[in-house]
Amino acid sequence: MTADRFTRRDFGRLAGFVGAAALLTAPQGTARAGDRRAWRVAGPILHGLEEFDATVMAFMEERSIPCGSLAVARDGRLLLARGYGRGARATGPTSLFRTASVTKPVTAAAVLRLIQDGRLRPSDRMTDLLRIGTAADPRLAEVTVARLLRHLGGWDREVSGDPMFDDVAIAKALGRPLPIGPDDIVRYVTARPLDHAPGTAFAYSNYGYLLLGRIIEKVTGRPYATYVRDAVLAPLGITRMRLGRTLAPAAGEVPYYSQYKGTTVMDSSGAQVAAPYGTFNQENNAFNCGWLATPVDLVRLARVYDGVTPVLSAGSVAPALAVPETGARRGRYYACGWHVRQTGRGLVTWHSGSLPGTHTLLVRRFDGLTWAVMFDQRDDPSGEPYRDIDTALHETADDMPGWPAGDVTHP
Template identity: 55%
Template sequence: MGAGLRRRDFGKAAGLAGMGASGAVLLGGCSEESVQARSAAAAKTWKVTGQRGAGLGSFDSTMKSFMQARNISCGQLAVVRKGKLVLARGYTWTTSSTLKTQPTSLFRIASLSKPVTAAAILRLAQEGKLDLGARVTDLLALTPPSGQTLDPRLKNVTVWRLLQHLGGWDRDVSFDPMYRRDVAISSALGVPLPVSRANIMKYMNGRRLDHDPGTKYAYSNYGYLLLGRIIEKVGGTGYQTYVQNKILGPRGIKRMKLGRSLKANAAAGEVPYYSQYNVSTVMNATGATVPAPYGGFNLENMDAHGGWLSTAVDMVRFAGLFDAANSVLNSTSIGRAFAKPSIGVQPDGWWYGCGWSVRNVTGGRNTWHTGSLPGTHTILVRRYDGLTWAALFNQRDDASGKSYGDIDLALHKAANAVTTWPSTNLYGNYF
């Protein structure tokens, strides 16, 4: 990725997510705007759909100020308190008379896909079908390109280590094979674009790990691609099918599905995505320049680490799996999701468990995940006091240069501003 595009769905800044005040910076200044940009902004209208309980206006005003400051056209927010859905909103800031975000509109959720994949792995372990200490080399056929050999350290990569980003791949040392490495993989293997997940795995099987497994925390999209393949192998069915049947379906989640790269293949009800950047497509060999969200990366290959489409309502409904033992995940599985790894606790106290970032705070524990792709910024937070929220946006960059991570602290402040929480439960309206 070029420097202008180098925004990651999770990384060193992950310690700020879910806590807000632990280092987030509020940007009070505004970048210069042209007369034309100001005129365009003035012509836009603000639309709100969905429902919320009484006394929750701070959430609406937070989303409005955040989106308008960055010219984000589509946003979504869902808030749960102690198991009850108290807010389900769609927000639109646009000149279009037809674009209108609903609480049921689908968004790419990027790395919020990782908790979903982790839940499926935990479920397989709970069913007795998978040992979390099993070696990846014993579960998957890892074949390197002709004339190359596997790094012998791969035998020390376990399912646990994949879940906790301790597998040994480090994009800060080498690269992320899941993003804009497609042309290099195609050339190295002599295969056409678009490359497949199997192509990516074969290419990576011919490379050395960046670290000895289990010795360094390094966020790895590729590690979660492998987890998706393990789910297919052990679960005996496709990745999407297993997740929908064993994780989402029992929660009454019917809308979630895997997304597609190209705009022509968008799902019914899916929002459009925007970026200020145009890049060369990785979906074919034409070298054509395309909007970054539509062909600048291969979303189909990202299934297990960043490929899901969802609504904010369905993300908070999914997050409820981790509140207490249930028919999908028992107490042992939930404990494993938040377990402290053998290595990788960060200097300010957070760690990556199994698909969740975790921090102990006064009064309990905060868990969260963020997501980011060109055209997508997302966050899912489970707070120590029984609050859960998910915010989804159809953009992650704009000419203002403002941080999109600021939504984290802003939503904590919105929650803290509520003096009396409603007792309403809106879940029945959004199945």
């Protein structure tokens, strides 16, 4: 097994296991007696899908991930909703995880709903909506809602860094104590020139989604989370999702783990803290990385982009997933809140998320399959890449001889 590629077929080669079949026949919520490493697995699953359990547990075992969760749906039917905990850690399908950048499809859906309702236009200028001046760079007037959605606003974190995670430098530049707030970030960034002319280069921008969240609040006159709950989540029956907090876990939220520590950005003490708890400000990142959710919530949310829910019509979804004005390369591009890959059979759309203590992935496929997987860790001494869960789950799905009928009870 190499560090650059992990597949579900590696499961049987992992030392310490008595075999996938034996492990997966253990009663739900327990590990098989005699296993060297105890597992706690909970949640409903349709018969024939046990290989998904094997894939996720092998991945977690190799990287010593404490808690994970997976949901798989097909054509809107929930096929499995599982929580995986190592040792004494109990994780279920209703456990909440930080979504990290899988928040972006949520924010994008809210913006698209405002466009669908005629309250916002893709061509509306960010500077007009938020009354931001252009003295630092006249090109700011060319930043539109459509360009913010597609990371074409002109900010490039590879050139100037990511202001959403540069609290200390911003506080110093503005002469303010920590913690800083979203207004401080906007003030700091808009006083600096853009890295690219808007619309000319794709550059992933967390800051662009901060501006979209502010636009939602400006247009609706309501807090971002309130509008998202009412216009996007409630029509889908999603009730558990909420914005996370840096230092105050929500009821049912998993703990987060990292091998690293860093300096807190929540005050000016200079204290060293566990990386997931204070080396970044979760509240400032509400619009781009802020939601807590379960995988079941995320696969329900993804259904919005099928154009079959009350949230977005098919007529709204089609242009949202269309090829952007620039940034497409070999059939891949970033649409509104989704990475997109064109295939001969249709589109595959996905978004991953990564924060200290968090790795997440949400995938929609042309064959009606959707899955979400969430972990409470993104680094460990093994050095194995966490992005490989994408390949592993695609292989598991592709090797399925058929899909069971039915729908598990929604947890």
